[in-house]
Amino acid sequence: xxxxxxxxxxxxxxxxxxxxxxxxxxxxxxxxxxxxxxxxxxxxxxxxxxxxxxxxxxxxxxxxxxxxxxxxxxxxxxxxxxxxxxxxxxxxxxxxxxxxxxxxxxxxxxxxxxxxxxxxxxxxxxxxxxxxxxxxxxxxxxxxxxxxxxxxxx
Amino acid sequence: xxxxxxxxxxxxxxxxxxxxxxxxxxxxxxxxxxxxxxxxxxxxxxxxxxxxxxxxxxxxxxxxxxxxxxxxxxxxxxxxxxxxxxxxxxxxxxxxxxxxxxxxxxxxxxxxxxxxxxxxxxxxxxxxxxxxxxxxxxxxxxxxxxxxxxxxxx
Numbered sequence: 001x002x003x004x005x006x007x008x009x010x011x012x013x014x015x016x017x018x019x020x021x022x023x024x025x026x027x028x029x030x031x032x033x034x035x036x037x038x039x040x041x042x043x044x045x046x047x048x049x050x051x052x053x054x055x056x057x058x059x060x061x062x063x064x065x066x067x068x069x070x071x072x073x074x075x076x077x078x079x080x081x082x083x084x085x086x087x088x089x090x091x092x093x094x095x096x097x098x099x100x101x102x103x104x105x106x107x108x109x110x111x112x113x114x115x116x117x118x119x120x121x122x123x124x125x126x127x128x129x130x131x132x133x134x135x136x137x138x139x140x141x142x143x144x145x146x147x148x149x150x151x152x153x154x
Numbered sequence: 155x156x157x158x159x160x161x162x163x164x165x166x167x168x169x170x171x172x173x174x175x176x177x178x179x180x181x182x183x184x185x186x187x188x189x190x191x192x193x194x195x196x197x198x199x200x201x202x203x204x205x206x207x208x209x210x211x212x213x214x215x216x217x218x219x220x221x222x223x224x225x226x227x228x229x230x231x232x233x234x235x236x237x238x239x240x241x242x243x244x245x246x247x248x249x250x251x252x253x254x255x256x257x258x259x260x261x262x263x264x265x266x267x268x269x270x271x272x273x274x275x276x277x278x279x280x281x282x283x284x285x286x287x288x289x290x291x292x293x294x295x296x297x298x299x300x301x302x303x304x305x306x307x308x
Contacts, residue, residue: 038259038279043294077263079240081233086240088263088275105192107261107277109231109242121242123261125192126281127292134294140197140284 002083005112010078010085013117018073018089022060029053030116039126044133047126067133068093068102076105085110095133102132156237159266164232164239167264167271172227176215183207184270193280198287201280210274221287222247222256239264245278249287258283 009028016024035056039047046063050056064070072092079086087108094101104125111119131138163182170179189210193201200218204210218225229243241262248255258279265273285292 038282040281040292043281077238077240077265079233079235079238079263081235084231084233086231086233086242086261086263088240088261088277105275105277107240107242107263109233109240109261121259123242123259123277123279125277126279127194127197127284128192128280130281130292130294136294138292138294140288140290140292 002111002113004082005080005085005115007080009112009115010080014075014078014087018075020060020064020070020073022057025060026053026057028116029056030113030118033116033118033120035059035117035120035122037122037124039124040130043130044126066096068095073106083112085112095135100132100135102129104129104132156267158236159234159239159269161234163266163269164234164264168227168229168232168241171214174214174225176211179214180207180211182269182271183210184267184272187271187274189213189274190276192275192277194284197284198280222249224248227260237266239266249289252289254286254289256283256286258286 013025013028016028031053033053033056034049034051036049037047041048044067046059046067050059070091070093074090075087076090077088087110089106089108090103091106092101092103107123109121110117127138167179167182170182185207187207187210188203188205190203191201195202198221200213200221204213225245225247227241227243227245229241231240231242233240241264243260244257245260246255246257259282260276260278262274262276264271281292
């Protein structure tokens, strides 16, 4: 384990990250960071694994805003244990294409090294996010949801 | 914040949860526990909130096993901070009817009160989970997945 990260550092990072201000986030990102967002890359192009500080800052500046523009990122829970931090947040955004409002929860698990994020894994309720981003209900090929009257056979 | 939860209690709770021994799990649950699994309720009926110990035990003992058997959490991180706990990992399970193995990412945020779980929130990579549970690819009406050669219009 690396040295523990202080709550002050986590709070400062969160404030910069919530504002989606890449210049203010930059000092908290390790050069060798690995940043993963779970979800279907073919529907949500910002998902997947991104490596290196420059790529992460580009993701914040350009990658995510191509799809949605976040205007609120509110923490529900922040858990700090040694060099690891887990955050549960509610993210509110607007689709870049038409301004439609989107809201979902995000979980982040991060590891800090020398007060910088060296590893992040973001987990989202990806089915819900894809439906909101596409603005339509998803369909399971050849299947029916329980809400359609027939319980899916699983 | 209520009083901190000892690591031994957290480990005892997860051991009971993993063993599916509900007599052992019972004392770890607060009478007013709220247990929420994020995800599309119409496709995965075990998602959504459950209020009260009785409904939570029914969820774990009967509702989820209808869909997923032999559930096993493979944690990659367990963080404890005061009365709050965060666990990240992969949930492994099988669909008993067809013997398919399933695994998806999960993040759990748990709050303890007097050494009992009073709040549980889990986020799952629900898009991935639905495709695996149903064994079918998800599509959106009128859209083309980027994996098929074109980027969806978002």
